[in-house]
Amino acid sequence: MAEDLLSVQDLHTEFERGDGTVYAVNGISFSVAPGETLGIVGESGSGKSVSVLSIMGLLRGNGQVTEGTAKFMGKDLLRLRRRQLEDMRGRDIGMIFQDPMTSLNPTMRIGDQITEVMLSHQYTNRKGAFNRTLQLLEEVGIPEGKARFRSYPHEFSGGMRQRVMIAMAIACEPQLLIADEPTTALDVTVQTQILALLRELQQKRRMSIILITHDFGVATNFCDRIIVMYAGKVMESAPLDGFLRRSAHPYTIGLKRSVIEVGTQSHQLKAIPGMAMALTEPPRACPFAGRCDLAARRCREELPELRAIGGDHYVACHRAEEVLAAGATLDNLMAGGVVSAG
């Protein structure tokens, strides 16, 4: 197997607040090989964005990485000097942020923001940066780049701003692209166009991609491996086929059942009961136990570690084998699980 481009081990991130500590990321590990696409799905608030912001050294003042390593091209990103990290950011690692409006500079013209990325990394000269900006705008589906070059972010629609972010992120042809919800504001035809563009860049240059998304259609049609997060932890990590056919974590299964597809009727809607917990202390038992139909005593007392179940597939659940064995008859097991949970 190829050497990993990025390997994150046991990452912990906390935020200090007036009323205590928020344990946003609680020991997550993952890696990405050159040319690989890793999808991250999971609970809203489970630490997906914070994880990648931690790696990029972009946490807000009250946030801190307390443990872990993030090896990228031989260097630990978490221990680089600020300057070194700034050099890498935008050049070796491109980032598409979840919130395009607030991550674009509202007072700076769109075109200048894209050229600026290239100039600050000495990617090319002014003339080259201008021409490449026009080409990038075209590639991400913003025609008449010359006229739009001079627009400000507020003059763009939500999806157009997202595409400007994408253009900035790929401008310097990074080795790794981290994309946090890159297509949520795009209609499905533009979404496909952008995904096809990213795949093309990937094939041409073996770029690796980390794609954070809530859209299971996007994750499963675009990614090679998918990890599922909950409460700042990885619940499951599987190659695409394993994710699709052999989910072994009750949370993953609950999420899949919530997916709405064209044709879904209202009576088929199925949310996971209960609510995510506040992250005011690090989990010491299964964080999903309060909402899990299979929760047993052990689940409430012992933190399940992420462990291999074969086929490069990892699960953090005490009862993963039973879940797998039950397969289509899982509902029966769940009914049984409630009893045994006593």
Place this chain on the structure above:
Amino acid sequence: MLGRGTVAATGAPYGAGGPSDAPSEKGSGAGLNGSLPREPLLRVEAVSKRFKVSGRTLRAVERVSFELAAGQTLGLVGESGSGKSTLGRLVLRLLEADEGKVVFQGEDLARLSTNKMRARRRHMQIIFQDPLASLNPRMTVGVAIEDAMSVQNIGGSSAERRRRTEELLARVGLPASAVYAYPFELSGGQQQRVGIARALSVGPQLVVCDEPISSLDVSVQVQIIELLRELRKELGITYIFISHNLAVVQLLSDNVLVMYLGEVVEQASAADIFSRPHHPYTRALLRSVLKVPESAAARTPLAVLPGEMPSPLSPPPGCPYHPRCPLATSRCKEEKPVLRDVSGGHMAACHYAEKVAATPAAVTGLAAST
């Protein structure tokens, strides 16, 4: 949990079509049951909005019209940049229309004084597409929501407002402790839910939901959809639901507008749009929805709509969709199709709409990418 009818306890008067004829489920509108036709809650008449970009005119919204009865949901879908958010803002008069008018409960909004308009705001709320940009960074979540209520004199004492705020937060799936959080301390999806709670806090009759759920995990999406449906059922709230998630639009909407380059290209009941799309763009959209495959091997190549994205600064002559349309003829390049009734109230702006409906669904012009 927020008790049944708590939002109504804000004293919001019902709009045209009171609770008695608010539909219990989508698919029936006020005044459809053989009763006298009456003024819809909202009537939008040929509104247009243009912006100046580099000295040129950009037609963001071009002569869009629709009506919306109380308790109904209108789905708004279409290309990114086609004018959906702009239309939503025009409806709420957060933007002034260049032409056309918006009539809410029989009143032409453009003629209302600032004071009167402010009072109407309570009945017309928006859940913004970009939640962080719409929240004041210096206000905690609790203060932001309570502020929205107190501006409209809702909720009684401040203790009462805090209680309502916590109830609303629970209903959108956030813990009560979220009242003390600042927007930047929340994840994208948590911010979005604050936006939803704030819009609902004042007991609106009409809510423009601009991409309200795309930043939420799928389980919370279901929870929010259930919440919107419950409020519609209990209180007859009317929604304009803007989304790129066609599955959710289908689930929630009575009628759907499809926009392309600032114009409506198709307009029909949700059932008709999804089962018998008459416009080639609508078809391409429906075919572009990515489905979760059964296995890795069952994955199909991405199917891309070929041709350049058109520019709203210089829309193509004739039919604006012709450069990408697999059925375009020379007529399409010259003559602009008008939005017309193609079958029993189903509207489409295509010269060959009838033919499109009869063409196999596979003819969309989408091309498999590698």
